[in-house]
Amino acid sequence: MWVEESLSQQLRRIEQINTKVAAQFSDVIAVGPFQAQIDPSCDMTWLNYAVPVAELGKKAEVAEVVVELREVFTERDRTLRFEFTESLWPTLPEVLEEAGLRLEVRHPMMLCKLATFQPHQASAVQVKQLTAADDTKTLAAFLAVRNQGFNQDFADEPPTDTEIAELREQIQTGKTCCALASLDGIPAGVGVTMPMSGICELVGVATIPALRRRGVAATLCSFLVKDHFQRGGDLVWLSAGDAIAQATYERLGFHLVDSRLNYIDQLRMKVGS
Structure with missing residues (x-):
């Protein structure tokens, strides 16, 4: 029997696919439960970031991995950033803030299905x-x-x-x-x-x-x-x-379903300023 996918399942599927898509354009480095995605030719911050890809574990363990990730990004002359869906990783913001990162932006995350799609065509x-x-x-x-x-x-x-x-x-x-x-x-x-x-x-x-x-x-x-x-x-x-x-x-x-959070490393920014 077919069961309709829940919103949580949809969000997890979206995040998993998004990680795979981004990996097509980046150098991928696995660090603990995270995946660093580094653009090899461009240092723009929005092209270089880490994403959670597995269960995070204890707070202290995640904090240690964040230190490792900072080293990975610094070695490649990149500023450490994270992108993730808020509801899927509710404990991550606190760990990142304690590790010296700050919320860079909170984007409304929106979703559209065929059943809700409303086409538009401006005449010109x-x-x-x-x-x-x-x-x-x-x-x-x-x-x-x-x-x-x-x-x-x-x-x-x-x-x-x-x-x-x-x-x-x-x-x-x-x-x-x-x-x-x-x-x-x-x-x-x-x-x-x-x-x-x-x-x-x-x-x-x-x-x-x-x-x-x-x-x-x-x-x-x-x-x-x-x-x-x-x-x-x-x-x-x-x-x-x-x-x-x-x-x-x-x-x-499209309708609002969640928030996409971007966190950026304040320590790296201070050093570079």
Whole structure:
């Protein structure tokens, strides 16, 4: 007899799949009940972090492992960070805070199923799913919009050949599904899903500042969510960046289920300051 999956089971499945997906882009190092995921070529804090992957054990034991993890990250010139779902690891925040880490951000964690999905299409927005066969101009446009949308320091610099080649490889291998939205023919927004085993995270949603509040993000996200369900997926999840983003996702059928916590090492930050 089929039994519907509980929310707790869904959250555990999401976290397990998310860890496997992130490992495709990182050097993975097992340290006690944690997995360190280190980007070998980029020291951006949000690309380098540790996740809990097994039962934590006693508080003192976890504290010792955190010291080991700090050494792992320091040896690789990275700042120790943790990302995890709050309800699944309720004892972890206290241990991390006592070890010198602080809560960096608490993101609303949202979930969408096919039964709750509400498609959206702004009339002036067109969305294209990228393929490995797309020309360099198209892939470069995706990267340029992403950089401008997230207001990167290098946003005014054109994407490099290496960045374009890496994007093409990720699309070709199926690690990511990328979409580029245009507003009246002008590249305006980007978004990404990273599918595995019926689950995908919706990430990297960005719109060029001058073209916001015109339905670009909602149409783009709707396109990616619909694509995932049409491919047989059953869950889409995300971490909302702010209240405006959360409201947009709610209109698409996402609902709040938990919080994603990010903890960052204060000791490393003080040394580097």
